[in-house]
Amino acid sequence: MAAALGRAWLCRVLRNTGLGPRASRQAAFAFLQNDRIHSFTRSLASHDGRSSALGKILSVTKQETEDVGRQYPPAVSVSKAEQDYLLLHQPDQPENSQVLRVAIIGAPNAGKSTLSNRLLGRKVFPVSSKVHTTRCRAQGVITDGATQIVLLDTPGLISAVKAKRHNLEKSLLDDPWQSVKEADLVLVLVDISDHWTRNKLHTELLKCLSKYPHLPAVLVLNKVDLLKNKGLLLELTARLTEGVVNNRKLKIKSRFNSLPQQSTLSRNVSGKDRTGRQERGDGEAPIATGAWDGEYVMNKNALSEDSPGDSEFPHAEVSTDCVSGSDGSVQQPADTGSARPQGLAGQHGDSKHREGWPHFKEVFMLSAVNGEEVETLQRYLMTKAQPGSWDYHSAVVTDQSPQEICCNLIRERLLEHLPQEVPYNIIQSTELWEEGPSGELRILQNITVARKNHARLLIGQGGQLIGKIARDVGQDLMNIFLCDVQLKLCVKVKK
Numbered sequence: 264m265a266a267a268l269g270r271a272w273l274c275r276v277l278r279n280t281g282l283g284p285r286a287s288r289q290a291a292f293a294f295l296q297n298d299r300i301h302s303f304t305r306s307l308a309s310h311d312g313r314s315s316a317l318g319k320i321l322s323v324t325k326q327e328t329e330d331v332g333r334q335y336p337p338a339v340s341v342s343k344a345e346q347d348y349l350l351l352h353q354p355d356q357p358e359n360s361q362v363l364r365v366a367i368i369g370a371p372n373a374g375k376s377t378l379s380n381r382l383l384g385r386k387v388f389p390v391s392s393k394v395h396t397t398r399c400r401a402q403g404v405i406t407d408g409a410t411q412i413v414l415l416d417t418p419g420l421i422s423a424v425k426a427k428r429h430n431l432e433k434s435l436l437d438d439p440w441q442s443v444k445e446a447d448l449v450l451v452l453v454d455i456s457d458h459w460t461r462n463k464l465h466t467e468l469l470k471c472l473s474k475y476p477h478l479p480a481v482l483v484l485n486k487v488d489l490l491k492n493k494g495l496l497l498e499l500t501a502r503l504t505e506g507v508v509n510n511r512k513l514k515i516k517s518r519f520n521s522l523p524q525q526s527t528l529s530r531n532v533s534g535k536d537r538t539g540r541q542e543r544g545d546g547e548a549p550i551a552t553g554a555w556d557g558e559y560v561m562n563k564n565a566l567s568e569d570s571p572g573d574s575e576f577p578h579a580e581v582s583t584d585c586v587s588g589s590d591g592s593v594q595q596p597a598d599t600g601s602a603r604p605q606g607l608a609g610q611h612g613d614s615k616h617r618e619g620w621p622h623f624k625e626v627f628m629l630s631a632v633n634g635e636e637v638e639t640l641q642r643y644l645m646t647k648a649q650p651g652s653w654d655y656h657s658a659v660v661t662d663q664s665p666q667e668i669c670c671n672l673i674r675e676r677l678l679e680h681l682p683q684e685v686p687y688n689i690i691q692s693t694e695l696w697e698e699g700p701s702g703e704l705r706i707l708q709n710i711t712v713a714r715k716n717h718a719r720l721l722i723g724q725g726g727q728l729i730g731k732i733a734r735d736v737g738q739d740l741m742n743i744f745l746c747d748v749q750l751k752l753c754v755k756v757k758k
């Protein structure tokens with residue numbers, strides 16, 4: 264009640280500054296939710312000169328709103344018409360505008376949507392532990408100063424055979440390829456906590472990279488928070504890059520023989536520091552910071568939390584004895600005692616037989632779920648933007664409609680809470696989408712399941728599960744739209 268009164272008062276104050284009714288309500292909501300008012304005022308006010316009036320009321324300087332605005336991106340409009348208008352609106356780019364389109368590709372469940380949400384600073388893509396949460400590609404937009412980064416979130420890469428066997432829709436097969444075709448840079452995400460898949464790049468990934476060999480590609484090892492033995496990161500890096508990053512050969516050294524003997528890198532484990540001295544276990548642990556091309560790669564603090572000790576960190580460095588082929592490919596020197604894992608396919612082997620990709624420009628090791636090192640990746644992406652026109656107005660955070668966002672987030676929860684195939688056979692339809700008298704968003708969505716027992720599962724005892732899903736999705740939607748949301752879910756059985 265107190266919050267509602269406070270909101271109404273703030274809303275009136277904001278309206279006196281010349282803001283429209285919805286803008287005032289959103290701003291008031293944001294202010295009382297958190298301090299997201301800064302981003303909101305930035306996105307609204309920076310275009311029409313109202314920033315000074317709002318700034319006075321909120322005691323926020325222009326610099327402050329810009330700084331915090333970087334942290335908190337603009338809200339998404341609850342109205343499809345408004346969102347469509349924004350999407351078609353002429354981008355409000357400055358003269359020195361820069362742009363970078365980034366396709367995020369990887370196997371299903373690698374964490375592509377989680378990373379996209381992290382980079383955006385707002386959850387607009389659905390995430391779940393079940394595969395194929397993302398059904399078609401969608402875009403997220405980060406606008407910071409004169410630079411715009413467009414993230415192309417894609418469904419997990421799958422083979423045509425698999426798509427046919429599981430009767431999966433065409434978008435799952437085509438969209439990742441389409442996104443790569445449109446991208447300026449591709450992020451290849453690998454789930455390094457998955458023992459079954461982490462030792463080799465997915466065949467479809469390799470096919471995709473081979474098809475666009477001149478597109479800059481960056482390897483991202485995700486879910487480092489789940490890895491106990493951090494030393495494995497460098498071993499995996501050597502495998503997945505075929506021992507070459509940015510045209511340079513990797514040399515992996517370990518101060519302690521922590522890598523297993525049968526390791527593909529064991530012949531390079533020297534147990535010595537850079538000066539060739541044998542090191543003691545209590546010395547300062549060398550880490551792979553700035554190992555490649557002078558850029559940041561791995562940060563000890565970011566990765567050491569659950570590490571058994573610094574001795575787990577091997578050291579990686581790059582020798583410059585790699586040469587570029589005339590086609591831009593990297594050729595291995597004859598015998599340099601390289602870190603290249605044995606038994607890998609040749610440099611130009613077909614994607615079926617190779618395990619890694621030797622043309623990655625950079626390697627990042629991060630945790631999309633808790634944000635470790637995501638900012639480092641974001642900074643890197645910012646530096647890669649090239650002069651060019653923006654794709655979107657700075658107030659756009661995604662190209663999805665508000666209804667699509669809502670459907671996807673409900674599906675995310677259905678995937679999370681329902682067993683096996685049940686959530687994949689559900690049909691969702693939005694029956695009501697309207698703005699209530701106090702500016703709240705009212706949504707009624709029908710969820711049609713295939714069988715009665717599925718409906719029982721979904722409703723849960725005394726309506727507990729469906730109630731929880733409605734509350735959780737409602738909360739997510741409030742954070743996206745920055746307004747009150749009343750979400751009702753109605754479970755039906757297919758006739």
Ligand SMILES: Nc1nc2c(ncn2[C@@H]2O[C@H](COP(=O)(O)OP(=O)(O)OP(=O)(O)O)[C@@H](O)[C@H]2O)c(=O)[nH]1
Pocket residue numbers: 369370371372373374375376377378389390391392393394395396397398417418419420485486487488489629630631632633
């Ligand atoms: N522990 C941990 N879990 C993560 C991390 N990143 C993603 N996840 C989890 O991995 C699961 C899959 O994440 P998504 O972002 O949906 O993966 P995706 O690649 O978009 O999946 P698809 O839509 O199937 O292609 C979710 O349960 C996430 O919470 C991470 O860095 N650490």
